[in-house]
Amino acid sequence: MGKYLFLGDEAIAQAAIDAGLSGVYAYPGTPSTEITEYIQASTVANGRGVHSRWSVNEKTALEAALGMSYAGKRALCCMKHVGLNVAADCFMNAAMSGINGGLIIVTADDPSMHSSQNEQDNRMFGNFAMIPMLEPSNQQEAYDMVYDGFDLSEKLGYPLLLRITTRMAHSRAGVEARPLKMQRPLSFPADGRQRFILLPANARRRFRALLKAQDAFTAESETSPYNAFFDAQDKGLGIIATGIAFNYVSENYPSGFEHPVLKICQYPLPRKQVEQFASMCSEILVVEEGFPVVEEQLKGFLGTGPVVHGRLDGTLPRDGELTPDIVAKALGKENAACYAVPQIVTPRPPALCTGCGHRDVYDALNEVAGSYEGAKVFSDIGCYTLGAMPPFHAIDSCIDMGASITMAKGAADAGLFPSICVIGDSTFTHSGMTGLLDCVNEKTPVTIIISDNETTAMTGGQDSAGTGRLEAICLGLGVEPEHLHVMIPLKKNYEDMKRVIRQEIEYRGVSVLIPRRECIQTLKRKHSTKK
Amino acid sequence: MKTDIILSGVGGQGILSIAAVIGEAALEEGLCMKQSEVHGMSQRGGDVQSNLRLSRRPVASDLIPLGQADLIISLEPMESLRYLPWLKREGWVVTNSQPYLNIPNYPGMENINAELDKLPHMIALDAEEIAKEAGTARVANMVILGAAARFICIEYGKIEEGVRRVFRRKGEDVVALNLKALRAGFDATMQIMT
Numbered sequence: 131m132g133k134y135l136f137l138g139d140e141a142i143a144q145a146a147i148d149a150g151l152s153g154v155y156a157y158p159g160t161p162s163t164e165i166t167e168y169i170q171a172s173t174v175a176n177g178r179g180v181h182s183r184w185s186v187n188e189k190t191a192l193e194a195a196l197g198m199s200y201a202g203k204r205a206l207c208c209m210k211h212v213g214l215n216v217a218a219d220c221f222m223n224a225a226m227s228g229i230n231g232g233l234i235i236v237t238a239d240d241p242s243m244h245s246s247q248n249e250q251d252n253r254m255f256g257n258f259a260m261i262p263m264l265e266p267s268n269q270q271e272a273y274d275m276v277y278d279g280f281d282l283s284e285k286l287g288y289p290l291l292l293r294i295t296t297r298m299a300h301s302r303a304g305v306e307a308r309p310l311k312m313q314r315p316l317s318f319p320a321d322g323r324q325r326f327i328l329l330p331a332n333a334r335r336r337f338r339a340l341l342k343a344q345d346a347f348t349a350e351s352e353t354s355p356y357n358a359f360f361d362a363q364d365k366g367l368g369i370i371a372t373g374i375a376f377n378y379v380s381e382n383y384p385s386g387f388e389h390p391v392l393k394i395c396q397y398p399l400p401r402k403q404v405e406q407f408a409s410m411c412s413e414i415l416v417v418e419e420g421f422p423v424v425e426e427q428l429k430g431f432l433g434t435g436p437v438v439h440g441r442l443d444g445t446l447p448r449d450g451e452l453t454p455d456i457v458a459k460a461l462g463k464e465n466a467a468c469y470a471v472p473q474i475v476t477p478r479p480p481a482l483c484t485g486c487g488h489r490d491v492y493d494a495l496n497e498v499a500g501s502y503e504g505a506k507v508f509s510d511i512g513c514y515t516l517g518a519m520p521p522f523h524a525i526d527s528c529i530d531m532g533a534s535i536t537m538a539k540g541a542a543d544a545g546l547f548p549s550i551c552v553i554g555d556s557t558f559t560h561s562g563m564t565g566l567l568d569c570v571n572e573k574t575p576v577t578i579i580i581s582d583n584e585t586t587a588m589t590g591g592q593d594s595a596g597t598g599r600l601e602a603i604c605l606g607l608g609v610e611p612e613h614l615h616v617m618i619p620l621k622k623n624y625e626d627m628k629r630v631i632r633q634e635i636e637y638r639g640v641s642v643l644i645p646r647r648e649c650i651q652t653l654k655r656k657h658s659t660k661k
Numbered sequence: 662m663k664t665d666i667i668l669s670g671v672g673g674q675g676i677l678s679i680a681a682v683i684g685e686a687a688l689e690e691g692l693c694m695k696q697s698e699v700h701g702m703s704q705r706g707g708d709v710q711s712n713l714r715l716s717r718r719p720v721a722s723d724l725i726p727l728g729q730a731d732l733i734i735s736l737e738p739m740e741s742l743r744y745l746p747w748l749k750r751e752g753w754v755v756t757n758s759q760p761y762l763n764i765p766n767y768p769g770m771e772n773i774n775a776e777l778d779k780l781p782h783m784i785a786l787d788a789e790e791i792a793k794e795a796g797t798a799r800v801a802n803m804v805i806l807g808a809a810a811r812f813i814c815i816e817y818g819k820i821e822e823g824v825r826r827v828f829r830r831k832g833e834d835v836v837a838l839n840l841k842a843l844r845a846g847f848d849a850t851m852q853i854m855t
Contacts, residue, residue: 135684137698160700244699301697301723302684374723381722454726465727467746472776474768475742478671480707481763516705590700 136305138298141269142208142236143168145276150311152203152231153181155191157560158589159210160245161299162238166208167592178313184586186595187531187560188213192220192235199233199289200326202317204280211239211252216531216561218255224289225259226336227326230319232280233289238299241420242451245296245588247511247528249449251420256291256397260340262347263291263397264356265373269303271356271395277308286346295419297451298374344398352402356395359403362387368411369461370394370404370428372418378457379417399427408436415460416440419452481516487647488514490619491552491581492524494627498635499524505548505635506541510534510562512554513587513649525552532561538576539569548635550577556586559596563603566642570608575638577631580604581619583649591652604642613637619645663716664814665725667744670736671761672709675802678827679734680711682806686815686823687715697723706763708740715814734809736802737761738773738785745780754780755809755850757788757801784808784850791845800842807846817847 136144143165146154156166169175170182181198185191188209195207207217214221214237221235237255240246256263264279266272275292283290319325324332351357369387371379372394379391392407394400408414408428414436416425425440439445445460446452455465482489491514499505509515509525510533517524527537534551535558542549553562558580569576580600586592596603604614615630617623627645634641666683670676680696687694697712714720725747733754735741741756748754756777760767777783786808788801795804803824810820824843828836 133688135688135694164700297697297723300700301695302680303695303720304688304693377721377723381726453724454722458726465729467727468750469745469748469780471745472742474772474776475739476764476766476768478706478708478740478764480672480705483705513705 133304133306135302136269136273137164137300137302138266138269138272138294139164139238139300140168141273141305142276142292142294143172144305144307145273146204146206146234147172147175147180148308148310149277149280150204150313151175151180151206152313153195153198154206154208155181155185155195156208157185157187157191157213158586158592159213159238160589161240161296162208162210162213162236163589163592164299165206165236174310184592184595188217189220192217192224195233195235196220196224196229199229199231200318200322201231203231203314205231205233206236207233208236209238210246211237211250212246212248212530213237214252214255221255222259223328225261225340226328226333228287228336229283229289230317230322231314232283234276234279234283234292235289236292236294239293239295239420241295247530249420251423252291253293253397253423254421256293257423259291260344261288261291262286262350263293265293265395265397266298266356267373267376267393267395269298269301269305272298273305273307275356282350286343286350288343293373295374295451348398348401351396351398351400354396354400357400357403358393359407360387360391360393362390364389365411366413368392368407368414370407370414370416370424372424375417375419375452375457378452378454379461381454382458382461382463394424399424404428411436413437413439415445417446417452417457417460422448479519481519482513483650485650486513487583487619487645487649488517488581490621490624491579491645492517492522494619494624495550495552495579495631496522496524498628498631499548499550502548502635504546505550506546508534508537508541508549508551510551510553510557512557513583514552514554514581517552531557532565535562535565535576535578536568538578539565539574542574542576547575548577549575550579550635552579552581554587555580555582555584555596555600556594558600559594559603563607566604566609566640567607569640573639576640577635578640578642580642580644582644582646584646585649585652587649587651591649591655600644609640609642613639613641614644615642616644616646619647662814663714663718664732664812665730666713666715666732666734666813667725667730667747668711668713668734669740669744670709671740671763672706674736674761676709676711676736679802679806680713681827682820682823683713683715683813683815684823685826686819689819689822690815692716692815693719695720695723708743710744732809732812734805736788736805738777739768742773742776751782753782753784753809753812755784755805755812757805758785759787759789784853786846786849786853788846791849792842795842795845796838800839803839803842804846804849807843808850810843810847811850
């Protein structure tokens, strides 16, 4: 116990440990990675045998977490927002079966796409699955929501979705920790088979149970300490602020709110409070980080009732992360800059590190692919996506984890030649392996480059699930041994690399090339710890 | 009493260590604080910044509103200019004068210096050079923090305590080296201002 300076991610991790966690399951993804890393480094968690190894992907992570919950213990599952797309099958059905030991699923959304390919708001997913959701406005709330959340999950019998955004995940503040609780013993629900075997007969019953549970979820929101009403004089406008957006509203009223404010950090919406609020204010401004989730719910289809302003009517921008300045403008205030950015200031985009093996892969690949008219390179999610930037301009796509192999397949099926793809080792085991099997089964003419740096580099060098076994995995999936090549991406090997790439492009079947050289960041770290 | 600080630089220069030291010092001083960091893709040699807000009263927003920062602490001269819209009129800029050249179109230093010289409250110093005198160029970030220390609403002694806490794990030598660099930066500012 005591006061700590915690990132939002760390507050969640510490709270889970203190609440008697038995296992965290996750695949690294900015901005969620630090939750699991914190638990991995925790002496208390390690002393208690808390599971914290990385999972192969978000789907396997959530399924394992649900399994641990089924066995009676408390489990945490963390992912970035797009990770929930991967885990969606299990997520939607975990809401049907319900849980046994407390289960909290953390989604770390990334509005403004600081490190992501979209800015989806997973409160939509929470509503879709119809489970209770929590959205902290500060680090202390993040701690408390997780610490008490396991109890709430067990009381209701359903998983909870904890939604944070990059700003909460990666912002530090003082947090008061609470006493360490016992872990739960192994136990199985008496009605386990009726709940966890989602055959149609059971599933229909479970869906009706979930529908019925909505009232209990709403009642929890209506009595939640995280949903709060602040009265003020001017009721011409009322402000509903959710999660971290509440802070931006507060920032604009340093000496107290001028309009009534309803702070919402627990969902489903607290119906009673919202109705009271709506009857008291002539117009409502909804300030929320992400999509207009609450705004749409308030507006309804016909838009009757009080006028609702927000991201839909342009009072706030429809896209991008909120800032105190954007919110100020919506409140009729204005923060002005005193100094402009001088024109000479030039952008400094991220780039592949000097000495990175991906650089050598792209240099060699560019030369060979450049000699074929119409060659396309499908790429994937990772450091090597920076191959899109100058001086490489080496790739043609980056959509979702694992998409490179399957997109190259589809393009080859369409008649594209040569159809090439570049994927990292960790992304390959995350969700590239299944696509490779598709290619093998149809003997599709694709050239697959698994650029192996033996780590999950972009998120800071976490273990990669297939390290040391990539060749065995490929051979096991049916890649022909004579079309599987390992190479060391170094300048001195360029001629060899180019020869092999060309030879395998010319082979009209599945080829896998594995350029392998350790990430220079993890290598540096190893050297500095040895010293 | 409050200090709103923007820390800026290039990924890998050591901004997060500065933030961690100030954070520990603020906790020691009993201040409320929020500190927003950038992790992830932008750390790969791109521009990075951190918003640090210290106050006697609870801090609402994790982000500093436009025109309200009291201080920009920068490990790179061009990067200090990128965040000027957040600086208040009478705010201070404390920056390393040595550029970090990892882009092909980096502007001429004479232009950068001309822009810096326009600012009413600006201190630029060669942090690498001062750090080398203290022992190694790797502690340039602590030199810059030391140079900015007098503009932060925390006693110097508490900032030293922050350095001890953050670097304790790495051994006494590392702590001593960082404290020396911090002091060298602090003295450099004193010299410029007197």
